[in-house]
Amino acid sequence: MIQILAAEDNRTDVRLLRMALDKEQDWPAELIVTEDGDKTLDYLRGARPRLPDLLILDLNLPRRDGVEVLQAVRATLALCALPVIVLSSSPLEAIETRVRKGNVAADAYFSKPFDLDEFLDLGRQIRRCYEVLSGAAAR
Amino acid sequence: MKSPLRVLNIEDSIRDSELLRRPFEAAGYDIVWERAENAEEFRQALARESWDVVLADNNMPQFDAAAALRIFQQQALDIPFIVVSGAIGEDLGISMMRAGAHDYVLKHQARRLVPAVERELRETQVRRERRAALDRLRESEQRFRQLAEVTPHLVWQTGAEGQPEYANSRCREYFGREAADFPPEQWKDVIHPEDLAAAGAVNSDPDRPRPQGVEIRLRRHDGTYHWFIQRSVAVRDPDGRIQHWVHTATDIDNLKQHAEALVRTNAQLQQFAYAAAHDLLEPLRNVSTSLRLLERLYQQHPDKEALELIAEATGDAHRLHRMLSGLYEITKIDAADSAGAVADGAQVMRQVLANLRTAIAESNAEVTAAMLPSVPIREVHLLQLLQNLVANSLKFRDPARPLRVRLSAERQSRHWLFSVADNGIGFEPSQSQRLFDLFRRLHQDQEGTGVGLALCARIVSSYGGRIWAEGRPGEGATFFFTLPIREATEKDRGVPHS
Numbered sequence: 001m002i003q004i005l006a007a008e009d010n011r012t013d014v015r016l017l018r019m020a021l022d023k024e025q026d027w028p029a030e031l032i033v034t035e036d037g038d039k040t041l042d043y044l045r046g047a048r049p050r051l052p053d054l055l056i057l058d059l060n061l062p063r064r065d066g067v068e069v070l071q072a073v074r075a076t077l078a079l080c081a082l083p084v085i086v087l088s089s090s091p092l093e094a095i096e097t098r099v100r101k102g103n104v105a106a107d108a109y110f111s112k113p114f115d116l117d118e119f120l121d122l123g124r125q126i127r128r129c130y131e132v133l134s135g136a137a138a139r
Numbered sequence: 140m141k142s143p144l145r146v147l148n149i150e151d152s153i154r155d156s157e158l159l160r161r162p163f164e165a166a167g168y169d170i171v172w173e174r175a176e177n178a179e180e181f182r183q184a185l186a187r188e189s190w191d192v193v194l195a196d197n198n199m200p201q202f203d204a205a206a207a208l209r210i211f212q213q214q215a216l217d218i219p220f221i222v223v224s225g226a227i228g229e230d231l232g233i234s235m236m237r238a239g240a241h242d243y244v245l246k247h248q249a250r251r252l253v254p255a256v257e258r259e260l261r262e263t264q265v266r267r268e269r270r271a272a273l274d275r276l277r278e279s280e281q282r283f284r285q286l287a288e289v290t291p292h293l294v295w296q297t298g299a300e301g302q303p304e305y306a307n308s309r310c311r312e313y314f315g316r317e318a319a320d321f322p323p324e325q326w327k328d329v330i331h332p333e334d335l336a337a338a339g340a341v342n343s344d345p346d347r348p349r350p351q352g353v354e355i356r357l358r359r360h361d362g363t364y365h366w367f368i369q370r371s372v373a374v375r376d377p378d379g380r381i382q383h384w385v386h387t388a389t390d391i392d393n394l395k396q397h398a399e400a401l402v403r404t405n406a407q408l409q410q411f412a413y414a415a416a417h418d419l420l421e422p423l424r425n426v427s428t429s430l431r432l433l434e435r436l437y438q439q440h441p442d443k444e445a446l447e448l449i450a451e452a453t454g455d456a457h458r459l460h461r462m463l464s465g466l467y468e469i470t471k472i473d474a475a476d477s478a479g480a481v482a483d484g485a486q487v488m489r490q491v492l493a494n495l496r497t498a499i500a501e502s503n504a505e506v507t508a509a510m511l512p513s514v515p516i517r518e519v520h521l522l523q524l525l526q527n528l529v530a531n532s533l534k535f536r537d538p539a540r541p542l543r544v545r546l547s548a549e550r551q552s553r554h555w556l557f558s559v560a561d562n563g564i565g566f567e568p569s570q571s572q573r574l575f576d577l578f579r580r581l582h583q584d585q586e587g588t589g590v591g592l593a594l595c596a597r598i599v600s601s602y603g604g605r606i607w608a609e610g611r612p613g614e615g616a617t618f619f620f621t622l623p624i625r626e627a628t629e630k631d632r633g634v635p636h637s
Contacts, residue, residue, distance in 0.1 A: 012425040060421070089421040091467065114424050114460050116431035 001028045002130070005052035007040040007069060008033060008087075009062055013112065017056070017087075020123035027127050037064025041072055044079055051082060054130050057106065059088040059098060067102035074104050083107050083133040085126060107133055141169035147184050148174050149195040149207050159194060159223065159252065166253045177202050178210060185214050192256050195240075197224035197231070208238055217267060219259030223252070293357075293367070293388040295321055299381045310388075315360025322386075331356035331364050338369070354395075357388060365392040412470030415463050423463070427456040458588060462578060465590025469577070469597050472520065477602075481625060482521035484511025484548065491526045498533050504542035511548050512555055515625045520598045525559075527591040528618050532561035537613070554604065554624055560617040565610040574608050595620070 004021070008014050014033055021029050032052065034040040041064070044051070055073070059066035066086065073079045086106040088095050095109050108129045113119045144163060150156040156174045163170055175181040181202075184190075193211060197204040204222045211220050222235045222243035232243040241259045244252050287294045287307040295306040306321040314321055314329060323329060330338050334355040356364040367388040374383040434449045488508045492499070499506055506529060514521065529544055536542035544561045566574065573579055575596040578589040599606040599620045610616030 010421065010425065012429060016428060060417070089424060090417045091464070094417070094467075112421075112424060114420075114427060114457070116428045119428060 001030055002053040003030045003032065003050070004054045004056060004126075005032045005034065005040070005043065006056045006058075007035075007037070007061055007066065008056070008058045009035045009060075010058070013058070016116075016119050017122070020120045021126070022123070023120060024123045024127050036062040037066070037069045040064075040069050044073065044082070045076075048078075051079070053083070053134070054126075055082055055084045056126065057084055057086050059086060059090070059095065067099055067104065070099065070104045070106060071102055083130065085110060085129060087112060087122075141167055143171070144168040145171040145189070145191045146173070147181075147190040147193045148172060149176075149181055149193070149199070149202070149204070150174050151176050151196070151199045151202075155196065155246070158246075158249070162249050162253050163256075178206065181207055181210055185211070185216070190216075190218055191260060192218055193220045194223050194252075194256075195220065197222055197235075198226075204235060204240070205238065208235065208240055212239055217263060217270075219256065219263055221252075221255060221259065291390070293386075293390075295386050297322065297384045297386070299383065301384070304383065313357070313359055329358050331358065352389075354391070365390055366395040367391060408470060412467055415466050420460065420463055423456060423459055427453060427460070430456065462588045462590065465588055465594065466577070468523075469590065469594050472594070472597050472601055477515070477517045477520075480515060480517045481513050482516050482518040483513045484521065487511070487518060487521045487525060488546065490522055491529055494526055495529060495533065498530065502533050502536055502542055504533060504536065504544060506544045506546075508546040509548075511546065511557075512550070513625055514555060514622045516598075516602050516622060520602075521622075524595050524598050524620070527595050528559040531591055531618075532559065532563055532616070535561075535563045535565075535616070537562065537564045537615075550624065551621075554621040556619060556621055558617055558619050560615065562615040565612045565614045565616050566608070567612060568610065571608050571610070575606065 006014065006017055008017065018031055021027075021031060032043070034043050040055075040057075040061070044055075057066045057069060061069065064072075066088065070084060070086070073082055073084065084106045085108045086095060086099060087110045089112050090098070092109060092111040095111060099106060099109070110122065110125065113122070146160075146163065148156050148159060150159070153174070156172075160170065160172050173184055175184050176199075193207075195204040195207045204224070208220060208222075219241040220239070222232070222240050223246060224231075224243065225246045235243055241262075242255050244255050287305075288309075290307070291309065293307065293310040293313055295310050296304045298304050301322070303321055306316075310321060311317065316323070326338065327335060334353075337353050338355050352368040352370040355367060355369055357367050357369075358364050368391055369386065369388045371384055371386045373381045374385060376382050430449050430453045434446065434453070437445050437449065485508075488511050492506060495506075525546065529546070532542065532544045540562060542561060542563060544559065546557070546559050548555050548557045550556075575592045576589070577593040580589045595618075596606050599622070602622055604621040604623070606618070606620040608616055608618045
């Protein structure tokens with residue numbers, strides 16, 4: 001079972017994300033949630049020996065925002081290889097611009113869909129994305 | 140042609156007067172000749188008309204030349220006064236000349252008379268011209284001073300070496316210095332330290348010509364700095380040597396402040412747009428997805444009324460979403476980053492037709508475009524413009540007839556004039572301005588958010604163009620907009636690449 005850390009303070013989005021991942025029945029994933037930037041980094045730094053397999057990162061987090069979290073992740077040797085998917089509310093282009101302004105990069109960017117069915121399809125997209133990133137698709 | 144000559148002769152003898160007149164006629168003058176016998180006649184003649192010369196006989200018992208000269212001088216006339224006498228001693232002649240007569244001639248030397256008068260006329264002419272030139276100079280000087288004093292600008296003049304020569308009162312007030320004390324020896328005393336470089340090495344070369352003007356801050360007498368456009372122009376003599384420098388400084392402090400305020404406001408607007416697009420979108424999305432989850436629950440235990448209410452609320456949430464997205468698109472438009480951009484009209488039009496393929500097919504419309512040019516704007520902007528206008532035509536088609544939309548562009552002297560004409564339902568001409576207002580919809584029964592045309596207006600105006608619409612209800616609508624003409628590049632001129 002893979003472990004996914006979602007840095008997300010929006011409870012509706014957490015619920016939807018859980019539903020979306022549950023739809024992928026042959027891809028069991030454990031979802032861990034942290035509600036602000038500081039807690040996210042605290043969790044990651046204390047998560048030895050096992051790191052989560054994937055970080056799904058909202059940009060608008062309380063305390064430290066998503067860009068700051070991403071900067072800290074990329075600057076920490078033990079964390080820098082962690083696959084990170086940014087999932088935020090803005091239009092995709094605005095999300096990428098905002099991250100790029102912080103001089104960092106995520107592995108993938110998604111804009112939270114307005115439509116429920118599209119949101120619930122995110123589970124499939126996250127899975128594919130993870131498989132590409134981890135090379136699992138090749139196996 | 141004979142030269143006219145008007146002579147006023149003071150003479151009591153008709154015969155002598157005739158004798159005096161003859162040599163002038165012989166010399167070919169077209170003569171007007173009047174004889175005055177006494178002071179009264181002389182005064183009247185002087186007052187009545189203008190004369191070229193006065194010839195005064197000195198041998199009249201009751202009115203001699205000296206008396207005539209005094210009357211003549213009271214009139215302050217610049218014409219020759221020549222004394223003519225049967226017998227005149229050297230002493231008398233000299234005393235008359237001293238009194239102000241221009242010459243004296245003996246009657247028996249009548250040969251001398253004409254040349255003497257001619258010489259005096261020439262000298263009078265020279266005197267008049269010189270005086271007129273001086274008057275003009277004085278007048279021009281006065282006009283310059285008046286202009287320099289009433290102008291709201293700071294004006295000062297320096298010599299070739301930069302030494303103070305003149306400073307207008309506005310300049311003296313502003314700097315709190317006397318004219319002789321301005322400009323100061325050290326420019327850094329009055330120019331803001333950060334602007335010394337812009338003012339151009341003013342210490343070493345204070346009067347470097349700056350006809351285009353530089354924007355610098357100048358220090359007022361109270362120590363505050365204000366923005367000015369400062370210009371300096373050299374005044375040269377006919378050989379090209381610099382005689383003076385004329386300097387002006389125009390207060391642009393208000394303009395600068397407004398421009399800065401505008402930049403701040405724009406930045407705030409940009410932030411607001413981001414907030415609208417993001418911070419408002421997030422809770423709205425929560426509302427919308429929660430509604431859909433609620434809908435799912437009710438579908439398991441159907442409740443018709445609840446499902447209707449949920450559908451309405453979901454519809455509104457989606458509309459609000461489209462409005463916020465449109466608002467974000469509009470505030471994002473900025474022509475500033477369009478340097479070097481070129482949009483190929485024909486290619487963009489193909490893209491528009493591809494994007495709207497389904498809608499065009501569904502409304503069975505005929506959309507044609509004639510030779511759209513390349514314009515120096517970002518491709519995405521031309522795409523948004525054309526696509527929104529065509530979509531607008533599709534939306535407001537008249538069900539009574541097949542829709543035809545025709546796009547064209549015409550090159551005018553300063554810009555391209557684009558037009559998008561349709562035969563749809565049109566609009567009330569009185570509404571033509573409001574069409575472009577954000578979130579305004581003229582036809583309430585139509586789908587839409589009132590963003591498309593506002594977006595078009597924003598794009599066009601950000602490139603300095605104009606957009607407007609003409610139409611009548613039931614007769615279709617034509618949208619016009621102007622875009623800049625692309626400057627010819629080397630490639631366009633056929634210069635081969637190396």
